[in-house]
Amino acid sequence: MNEAAHHKDPTGDRFGMWLFLFTELLLFGGLFILYSVYLARYPEEFVRGGEELNLVFGTVNTVILLTSSLAVAMSVTALQRGKIRLTLWLLASTIASALIFLVNKYFEWSAKIHHGIYPNSPELTARSSGENLFFGLYYLTTGLHGLHVLLGGALLTWVFFLVRKGKVNPDDFVTLENAGLYWHLVDLVWIFVFPLYYLIL
Amino acid sequence: MAEAFDASAPDYRGFWVNTSGRSGLYSWLFTTDHKRIGLLYLYAIVGFFLVGVLLGLLLRLELIAPGLTIVSAQTYNAIFTLHGVIMVFLFIIPGIPAAFGNLILPIQLGARDVAFPRLNLFSWYLYMTGAVLALTSLFTAGGAPDTGWTFYVPFSTQTTTNVSLAVFAVFIIGFSSILTGMNFVTTVHRMRAKGLSWGRLPLFIWALYSTAWVQILATPILAITLVLILSERLIGTGLFDPARGGDPIMYQHLFWIYSHPAVYIMILPAMGVISDIIPVFSRKPAFGYKAIAVSSIAIAGAGSLVWGHHMYTSGMSDMAVLVFSFLTFVVAIPSAIKVFNWITTLYQGSIALDPPMLYALSFILLFTIGGLTGLILGAAGTDVHVHDTHFVVGHFHYVMFGGTGFAFFGAMHYWLPMIYGRMYNKKVATAAWGIIFIGFNVLYLSMKIVGMQGMPRRYYDYLPKFQGLNVIATVGSWILAIGLILMFVNLFRGLFKGEKVGVNPWGGASLEWTVPSPPPPENFDEDPVVTHGPYDFKGAGVL
Amino acid sequence: MSSKEPHHIVSYATQVKVWLALLLLTAATVTVSRIELGALHVWAALAIASVKSALVIAFFMHMKYENRAFKYCLLAALVTLATFIGLTFFDVLYR
Numbered sequence: 029m030n031e032a033a034h035h036k037d038p039t040g041d042r043f044g045m046w047l048f049l050f051t052e053l054l055l056f057g058g059l060f061i062l063y064s065v066y067l068a069r070y071p072e073e074f075v076r077g078g079e080e081l082n083l084v085f086g087t088v089n090t091v092i093l094l095t096s097s098l099a100v101a102m103s104v105t106a107l108q109r110g111k112i113r114l115t116l117w118l119l120a121s122t123i124a125s126a127l128i129f130l131v132n133k134y135f136e137w138s139a140k141i142h143h144g145i146y147p148n149s150p151e152l153t154a155r156s157s158g159e160n161l162f163f164g165l166y167y168l169t170t171g172l173h174g175l176h177v178l179l180g181g182a183l184l185t186w187v188f189f190l191v192r193k194g195k196v197n198p199d200d201f202v203t204l205e206n207a208g209l210y211w212h213l214v215d216l217v218w219i220f221v222f223p224l225y226y227l228i229l
Numbered sequence: 230m231a232e233a234f235d236a237s238a239p240d241y242r243g244f245w246v247n248t249s250g251r252s253g254l255y256s257w258l259f260t261t262d263h264k265r266i267g268l269l270y271l272y273a274i275v276g277f278f279l280v281g282v283l284l285g286l287l288l289r290l291e292l293i294a295p296g297l298t299i300v301s302a303q304t305y306n307a308i309f310t311l312h313g314v315i316m317v318f319l320f321i322i323p324g325i326p327a328a329f330g331n332l333i334l335p336i337q338l339g340a341r342d343v344a345f346p347r348l349n350l351f352s353w354y355l356y357m358t359g360a361v362l363a364l365t366s367l368f369t370a371g372g373a374p375d376t377g378w379t380f381y382v383p384f385s386t387q388t389t390t391n392v393s394l395a396v397f398a399v400f401i402i403g404f405s406s407i408l409t410g411m412n413f414v415t416t417v418h419r420m421r422a423k424g425l426s427w428g429r430l431p432l433f434i435w436a437l438y439s440t441a442w443v444q445i446l447a448t449p450i451l452a453i454t455l456v457l458i459l460s461e462r463l464i465g466t467g468l469f470d471p472a473r474g475g476d477p478i479m480y481q482h483l484f485w486i487y488s489h490p491a492v493y494i495m496i497l498p499a500m501g502v503i504s505d506i507i508p509v510f511s512r513k514p515a516f517g518y519k520a521i522a523v524s525s526i527a528i529a530g531a532g533s534l535v536w537g538h539h540m541y542t543s544g545m546s547d548m549a550v551l552v553f554s555f556l557t558f559v560v561a562i563p564s565a566i567k568v569f570n571w572i573t574t575l576y577q578g579s580i581a582l583d584p585p586m587l588y589a590l591s592f593i594l595l596f597t598i599g600g601l602t603g604l605i606l607g608a609a610g611t612d613v614h615v616h617d618t619h620f621v622v623g624h625f626h627y628v629m630f631g632g633t634g635f636a637f638f639g640a641m642h643y644w645l646p647m648i649y650g651r652m653y654n655k656k657v658a659t660a661a662w663g664i665i666f667i668g669f670n671v672l673y674l675s676m677k678i679v680g681m682q683g684m685p686r687r688y689y690d691y692l693p694k695f696q697g698l699n700v701i702a703t704v705g706s707w708i709l710a711i712g713l714i715l716m717f718v719n720l721f722r723g724l725f726k727g728e729k730v731g732v733n734p735w736g737g738a739s740l741e742w743t744v745p746s747p748p749p750p751e752n753f754d755e756d757p758v759v760t761h762g763p764y765d766f767k768g769a770g771v772l
Numbered sequence: 773m774s775s776k777e778p779h780h781i782v783s784y785a786t787q788v789k790v791w792l793a794l795l796l797l798t799a800a801t802v803t804v805s806r807i808e809l810g811a812l813h814v815w816a817a818l819a820i821a822s823v824k825s826a827l828v829i830a831f832f833m834h835m836k837y838e839n840r841a842f843k844y845c846l847l848a849a850l851v852t853l854a855t856f857i858g859l860t861f862f863d864v865l866y867r
Contacts (some may be wrong), residue, residue, distance in 0.1 A: 157474020
């Protein structure tokens with residue numbers, strides 16, 4: 029195969045990853061388009077919906093994601109400096125953060141569902157239009173985001189093992205950078221989800 | 230390495246020789262060679278095109294007489310839905326970029342492959358998976374989708390037909406498109422040969438580059454729109470349900486925010502093919518190279534601003550109707566610039582009417598007709614009379630078929646001899662072109678007239694006064710079909726059994742014409758250095 | 773071409789400082805949400821979120837140290853999304 033003849037191009041690899049991140053930006057952007065339209069139409073009802081969301085869960089999850097972004101960013105520096113064990117610890121803590129985030133989400137959603145708030149539920153349908161739309165968008169957006177947290181965690185786990193095997197190393201670490209970029213995107217989406225859903229007070 | 234691919238050897242077959250270490254079929258299914266991937270796409274795309282043509286012929290048979298002719302109303306709805314889904318998502322959108330972009334782009338750039346070869350193969354698998362799922366939806370569960378390829382709510386969220394599977398299939402195909410776009414943008418930025426500045430790129434590359442950006446930025450909106458349909462159908466979120474505060478017009482916004490730029494994904498690469506063919510067969514450099522290059526970017530950009538012109542009668546605000554109508558006229562300008570530059574390139578050129586040129590010249594005529602009828606549709610006042618009539622159907626077949634379709638056929642006749650190393654019968658190819666051209670115009674001109682007279686689209690039935698033109702159109706479809714069969718048979722017969730061609734059968738000046746026919750596996754023995762422009766025939770030594 | 777490119781290493785100190793700024797901005801956005809701002813509310817939230825994003829993109833995602841092509845392309849993507857939202861509002865606001 030002609031792979032071996034290929035000259036490595038980490039800048040090109042990062043560039044390609046950014047292009048992929050643009051698609052994610054536009055993907056979530058579509059949901060934000062819908063959100064912005066319905067917020068403009070049903071401002072008070074969106075506020076009522078927002079008040080029902082658990083601010084503690086939201087804030088804790090925000091801090092978790094921001095800290096996990098720090099960890100993965102530091103892991104790149106650590107690898108560049110040849111500190112393999114530190115890199116692995118930082119990656120492990122990022123993956124752990126992903127898991128904690130998902131566990132929090134599970135509790136958050138369970139509580140809502142237990143109270144009868146889920147798409148097309150009798151309780152929700154009986155409420156105002158704006159609240160129906162708010163929670164429909166809430167579940168879709170946080171669900172899609174949660175899926176990306178899961179995928180990001182899986183990706184970082186794979187990279188963890190690549191670092192351990194030495195396949196990703198101080199001379200060839202664009203795979204770690206790219207996995208990190210994906211994780212930062214997950215963080216970026218949440219940076220907007222948090223105020224638009226939890227702080228719409 | 231170099232001896233195995235000695236182009237002067239009588240048994241030279243370039244990249245067709247299996248060097249992968251895998252046996253026969255697997256050397257294709259696990260290839261990362263862009264040329265093989267391009268061919269995998271080509272065969273699939275042509276195959277799905279033929280399925281789409283068959284469905285189109287069935288539609289025309291139903292419409293040869295008013296009332297129920299050969300199928301039930303429900304079946305008719307399913308046929309035009311699948312015709313649209315297959316033609317749009319499996320033929321026209323991937324067509325030129327996936328087949329010819331993959332075959333030619335790296336060679337035109339002086340590269341050995343694209344930036345991400347394994348991702349490229351994955352793109353093809355995504356395309357095939359989506360295609361199989363789309364075809365499966367014809368036969369499973371609630372029956373073939375009957376919503377039209379546009380899947381408008383509320384019908385698409387309520388119909389019991391297999392919308393969910395079809396929509397999921399399109400979602401997967403969309404990812405194929407996105408990955409191809411990412412690959413091409415990165416390749417153009419990072420892998421150009423020495424001396425190949427942006428100002429020396431073939432116009433085909435400028436076209437593919439602009440297209441790739443639209444693929445990257447617009448397709449995700451389609452993805453989320455499809456997810457929303459699934460969400461409405463499967464969990465009942467009610468985001469487009471007026472009873473729960475939702476707005477069905479928002480579906481149309483989200484759908485067309487992708488689907489209008491999608492038509493530029495369809496036409497830009499086609500324009501790129503024409504821009505490459507015309508100079509070669511006029512033996513003159515492209516007139517207005519910069520204008521053509523910039524207009525590709527301009528079309529990509531401006532094309533993202535006009536989606537509302539599909540929605541004039543939907544109930545959106547008058548302000549939106551005004552804004553989108555105005556912007557639609559703006560986007561016509563860069564397209565017109567291209568047409569003027571092509572014609573000026575022809576002026577005082579030494580015209581060779583080989584098959585690629587015939588398709589290019591007829592493209593200019595047919596695309597212009599389609600484009601001008603687009604202005605009638607783009608102007609809100611006139612649109613109100615022809616919206617959802619066969620006038621629209623005629624319009625988009627002129628631009629998508631007379632435009633992109635003809636450019637696809639032209640690209641086949643232009644580049645495939647270099648890829649296969651053999652030439653088809655040019656006389657038969659010319660005859661096939663003539664038959665296709667006649668059949669095409671009989672079919673679609675009739676359609677436009679009957680649309681102006683008021684015949685609605687997507688109905689199996691119509692008023693008896695429309696029958697005359699419908700009969701003519703159906704006969705046109707048969708002439709067209711005969712021409713297509715003749716074209717494909719002649720082409721593929723020639724490519725597998727025809728006379729061998731040497732290097733540069735057409736006298737082109739861009740890099741793909743410096744390699745033997747077929748190209749060797751890594752395209753170039755040494756990395757090329759470019760010293761002249763892509764249409765500098767004197768500089769390339771072919772004039 | 774060698775695979776060793778001169779690649780800027782972001783110091784731990786910079787990264788921690790950015791993280792602290794992000795936490796502060798998070799506290800700010802929670803605080804601001806409690807102030808009666810009416811319609812300006814969403815814009816304030818978006819403004820703070822944008823500053824946070826800019827920090828993540830510039831430092832954690834390394835954009836500050838990438839070449840111009842990266843930055844122009846990001847701008848193109850952002851302008852595209854803004855355009856989609858903006859043009860939709862020509863409909864929604866004027867119904």
